Amino acid sequence: MKQKTPKKPKCNGCVLLAVTLLLYGAAALFAPEKTLLAAEESFGILVKILPILLVVFFLTALLNTFLKPKSIAKHLGKGSRLRGWFIALFGGILSHGPGYVWYPMLADLRAQGARDGLIVAFFYARAIKLPWLPVMISYFGIGFTLVLSFYILLGAWLQGIIADKILAKHEE
Amino acid sequence: MKEHSRAEEAFGKALRSLAAMTPMLLAVISLVGLFQAFVSPEMLRALFSGSPLVDTLIGTVIGGISIGQPVISYIIGGELLGQGISLYAVTAFILAWVTLGIIQLPLEASLFGRRFTIVRNLLSFVFAMLIGVATALTLQGLS
Numbered sequence: 400m401k402q403k404t405p406k407k408p409k410c411n412g413c414v415l416l417a418v419t420l421l422l423y424g425a426a427a428l429f430a431p432e433k434t435l436l437a438a439e440e441s442f443g444i445l446v447k448i449l450p451i452l453l454v455v456f457f458l459t460a461l462l463n464t465f466l467k468p469k470s471i472a473k474h475l476g477k478g479s480r481l482r483g484w485f486i487a488l489f490g491g492i493l494s495h496g497p498g499y500v501w502y503p504m505l506a507d508l509r510a511q512g513a514r515d516g517l518i519v520a521f522f523y524a525r526a527i528k529l530p531w532l533p534v535m536i537s538y539f540g541i542g543f544t545l546v547l548s549f550y551i552l553l554g555a556w557l558q559g560i561i562a563d564k565i566l567a568k569h570e571e
Numbered sequence: 572m573k574e575h576s577r578a579e580e581a582f583g584k585a586l587r588s589l590a591a592m593t594p595m596l597l598a599v600i601s602l603v604g605l606f607q608a609f610v611s612p613e614m615l616r617a618l619f620s621g622s623p624l625v626d627t628l629i630g631t632v633i634g635g636i637s638i639g640q641p642v643i644s645y646i647i648g649g650e651l652l653g654q655g656i657s658l659y660a661v662t663a664f665i666l667a668w669v670t671l672g673i674i675q676l677p678l679e680a681s682l683f684g685r686r687f688t689i690v691r692n693l694l695s696f697v698f699a700m701l702i703g704v705a706t707a708l709t710l711q712g713l714s
Contacts (some may be wrong), residue, residue, distance in 0.1 A: 412595025415677050419601045426605065433608045441604030448600075456585050463581030499599055499675045503588045506682040518683075519691050523698070526669045528641045538649040546709050547662060550702045558694045565690050 451496035459504045475513035487517040488555055491524025498525060516563030523555035595678045602674045603638050610637070612647045619656050626660035631699045634667025636674075644668035658710070663703030670695040 427434040475483050494501055505518050527548050528535075535544045615633055619626050634644065648661045671692055672679070680688040 410594060412592065412598050412678070412681070415598040416594045416601075419598045419605075422605060423601065426609070430609075434605075437601075437604040437608035439604070440607045441601045444600050444603055445597075452589070456589055459588070460578070460582040460585040463584060464578040498672065499596065499678055502678060502682050503585075503592055507585075507588065509683065515687060518687075519694065522691060523670055523695065526666055528669065531641050531645065534642050535645050538645045539652075542710060542713065543658075543662075543706065546713075547666075547702070547706050550705050550709075551666070554698045554702050558691075558698055561694060562687075562690055566687060 448496055448500055451500050455500055455504050459507055462504070463507065475508060475517050477514060479514070479517070483514065483517050484520065484556060484559070487520040487559065488524045488552055491521040491555065492527045492529065494521070494525055495530075498522060514559075514563060515566040516559035516561075519562040520555040520559030523558050524552060526551045526555075592678065592682065595681060599675055599678055606638055606674070612643075612650070615647060616651060616654065619651065619660065621655075623657035623659055626657055627663045627700050627703050630656075630660035630662075630664035630703070631667045631671075631696060634664040634699065635671035635696065637668055638672065638674055639668075641665075641669050658707040659700075659703045661703075662706045663699045666699040666702055667696070670699060 423434060423438070426437070474486060479486075501521075505513075505521065509515065509518055532544060535547075539547075615637065618633055619629055637644070644665045648665045651661050651664070652658065676688060676692070679691075683691075
């Protein structure tokens with residue numbers, strides 16, 4: 400009988416982090432001032448996203464506590480229709496901060512039965528950035544902002560439908 | 572009591588998943604910093620060709636590899652328009668800036684799987700161009 404070898408703990412990002420640190424080292428040799436600026440920029444981003452990361456962490460834990468896979472399947476799973484699209488599109492518009500901060504929560508929802516198409520639609524609807532809309536209006540005008548926002552929502556929905564078709568076909 | 576242990580388990584799981592993605596998250600944030608310090612808006616502007624259709628493709632590619640606050644893409648987009656770059660290209664550039672992310676690809680693939688990541692990003696790429704053209708044409712039709 401074959402004995403199972405214990406799985407090594409995975410560290411998906413360790414290689415990328417090591418490569419990034421090497422890049423910083425190389426950059427520091429040629430342009431130390433710019434590299435310092437890059438490190439400061441990165442630290443600034445980290446400080447800025449920490450509160451959002453904390454919110455996402457609590458949201459993930461709360462969803463896991465109170466939402467059972469059955470109810471996730473009902474609201475965001477295969478059977479969800481208009482309600483699922485509504486949650487994905489408006490959730491995307493309302494979500495704040497960089498997209499990668501939302502990855503763990505969305506991956507968790509997906510693992511519990513949320514449809515791929517809804518996750519794709521959520522990501523695309525995030526292109527409507529509520530806090531930055533006044534800036535967009537000042538640069539491009541209200542007509543551009545309204546038309547673009549409409550097409551973003553339409554595009555998010557269409558991409559969700561296409562993604563559902565492509566990814567579901569692969570699962571079969 | 573049952574709810575309490577469920578909550579404990581849920582918080583533990585959320586903490587473990589956050590800890591697992593921390594190295595990747597730090598790598599992505601560090602790369603964003605490098606990009607912002609070493610790639611200037613002038614360097615991005617110099618990449619456009621002058622042809623509306625080719626520029627739409629270029630705008631999507633540049634937006635896709637660029638990263639930072641969306642407001643920066645609006646500022647660069649506004650300047651590009653002022654320099655005669657087409658609205659198709661500028662819209663595609665702004666959209667790709669927020670919906671595509673080459674730097675985040677490894678993180679996205681590690682959490683959602685390679686297939687999902689490729690499909691989502693390819694769709695975002697194509698739709699950035701389609702929406703860029705549709706927005707410009709609609710505004711032309713309305714004016």
